[in-house]
Amino acid sequence: MRLSFRHISILIFIFWGWSAKVLAQDTSYSPVQMDTPDSIFVNNIFVIGNEKTQKNIILRELDFGQGYYYDLDTFLEIIQADRNKIYNLRLFTSVEITPLFTGGDQVEVLIAVKERWYIIPSIIFQLADRNFSEWWTNQGRDFSRVNYGLRVSHSNVGGRNEKLRFSGQLGFTRALDLRYSKPYIDKKQKHGLAGQFTYFEQKTIPIRSANNRQLFFTSETEDVLRENLTAAIQYTFRRTFYNFHFFTLGYTSTKIDPEVLVQNPTYFQHGENKLQYLYMSYSFRHDNRNLAAYATKGELLQLSATKYGIFNTKDIDEIEVSLTANKYLSLNDRFHFVTGLTGSWFLSQRQPYTLVRGIGYSPNFIRGYELNVIEGQQLYVHKNSFRWKFIDWEIDVSSVMPLEQFSTVPFRFYLSANFDHGYVKDRNLIPENARLTNRYLFGYGLGIDLVGFYDSVFRFEYSLNNQGEGNFFLNFKAPF
Numbered sequence: 001m002r003l004s005f006r007h008i009s010i011l012i013f014i015f016w017g018w019s020a021k022v023l024a025q026d027t028s029y030s031p032v033q034m035d036t037p038d039s040i041f042v043n044n045i046f047v048i049g050n051e052k053t054q055k056n057i058i059l060r061e062l063d064f065g066q067g068y069y070y071d072l073d074t075f076l077e078i079i080q081a082d083r084n085k086i087y088n089l090r091l092f093t094s095v096e097i098t099p100l101f102t103g104g105d106q107v108e109v110l111i112a113v114k115e116r117w118y119i120i121p122s123i124i125f126q127l128a129d130r131n132f133s134e135w136w137t138n139q140g141r142d143f144s145r146v147n148y149g150l151r152v153s154h155s156n157v158g159g160r161n162e163k164l165r166f167s168g169q170l171g172f173t174r175a176l177d178l179r180y181s182k183p184y185i186d187k188k189q190k191h192g193l194a195g196q197f198t199y200f201e202q203k204t205i206p207i208r209s210a211n212n213r214q215l216f217f218t219s220e221t222e223d224v225l226r227e228n229l230t231a232a233i234q235y236t237f238r239r240t241f242y243n244f245h246f247f248t249l250g251y252t253s254t255k256i257d258p259e260v261l262v263q264n265p266t267y268f269q270h271g272e273n274k275l276q277y278l279y280m281s282y283s284f285r286h287d288n289r290n291l292a293a294y295a296t297k298g299e300l301l302q303l304s305a306t307k308y309g310i311f312n313t314k315d316i317d318e319i320e321v322s323l324t325a326n327k328y329l330s331l332n333d334r335f336h337f338v339t340g341l342t343g344s345w346f347l348s349q350r351q352p353y354t355l356v357r358g359i360g361y362s363p364n365f366i367r368g369y370e371l372n373v374i375e376g377q378q379l380y381v382h383k384n385s386f387r388w389k390f391i392d393w394e395i396d397v398s399s400v401m402p403l404e405q406f407s408t409v410p411f412r413f414y415l416s417a418n419f420d421h422g423y424v425k426d427r428n429l430i431p432e433n434a435r436l437t438n439r440y441l442f443g444y445g446l447g448i449d450l451v452g453f454y455d456s457v458f459r460f461e462y463s464l465n466n467q468g469e470g471n472f473f474l475n476f477k478a479p480f
Helices: 007-025 055-061 072-087 132-138 256-262
Strands: 039-047 067-070 090-105 106-115 119-127 145-156 162-171 175-181 191-202 204-210 215-217 227-236 243-256 274-289 298-308 320-328 334-347 356-361 374-376 378-396 406-423 441-451 457-465 468-473
Touching: 039 055, 039 072, 039 256, 067 072, 072 090, 072 145, 090 204, 106 468, 204 256, 215 374, 274 468, 298 406, 356 378, 356 406, 406 457
Parallel strands: 039 106
Antiparallel strands: 039 067, 090 106, 119 145, 145 162, 162 175, 175 191, 191 227, 204 215, 227 243, 243 274, 274 298, 298 320, 320 334, 334 378, 356 374, 378 406, 406 441, 441 457, 457 468
16 A cells, blocks of 8 residues: 555654653653753644645644744744634634654644535525514514525635635525635735625615614515625735735626605715716724634724725715724633724715615624614724633534534533623714714623534623613624
């Protein structure tokens, strides 16, 4: 039988582990005192388990390399941080980095990964509303407001961490979406490209808000009221491990039925039923979280600026600036505290309704106000959660599940105590929304968070707001 280099490497590691075990069990001699070196020298780096993923995609995340000396304590911190970076690629269900001493200060490093299932066809069955509570309470559990269809995602095309997603959707919103991203297009793995095309049409649309609730409109003939087409290309630059720069150039065309302008003459500012424009945006993201889907340690900082209307600014000439700053503080293995600040600003006094922002629109919310939209040109939100992990299970289902990628099912339960507060400034002082705009808002409560299979998140919360309103709320993603 012909052995490959990988097989030989694995046999060497097994031999080292067996030899160390034999020596540890040999009690016929005096105990051997092994001095721990102050620094170590990395001889080689071996990667196993990457059947699909190319090795260089994994090595790109390492802050150490072979042929260099490292302070031992610093090196142990580095490999823990590198393990998190590799896991946050979302290509693997588990990642382990093990340094093995071969004598003196010499170290061989073994990186063992377990790959996910990369091609995932899935059924689309989701609510068209902002959140579950909006659908359950404000929309009367109307199943006509459900989207359904088929989505096919490939999260590791060619083994290079390229993402390909296609979805076709019917129901409340008929849509077609295609996106492809290639994180690295150069040998140094710093530059990337992505492209997206999206089309959707709706027969029922929100046309404005009143009493801090969305008002929807459907024509008597059930005609399509809104058609939207967006195409964009994005360039990515990753200079260091945690810092990303994004430059996006896109085109958007939105057409509405003339009857929409009868219901809301300011739906578009220029008085016509079609709005089309080029837009350009720049974003900077510093992402140093231990787990992107539900972080318990690290920080996230994101700054972005978008210019709507380039060259021809007659229909729209707008600038939007936003900031997100989250801090994740791990107190110990069971307790952590999360705090996050979000700000968003439009420079103009009034925007087309398709660009309206505010508290209640993802990702900006205050717990206790999930049933409301508080619209304006400036918003500030500060969210806080103190969490206790009271269950941490990993269930082995390999006896009934033959696929290795699904052989273990993790469950982590957290009890969270939450307090959010914020403010929305509406320069237009719309009287029917004055109850919640231009005033300090806060909400608080308790919740249970479930982090499950493939980083899925489920939150069940009871929250109160400073209007004296309380309710149970369901959400399907992390608030930070």
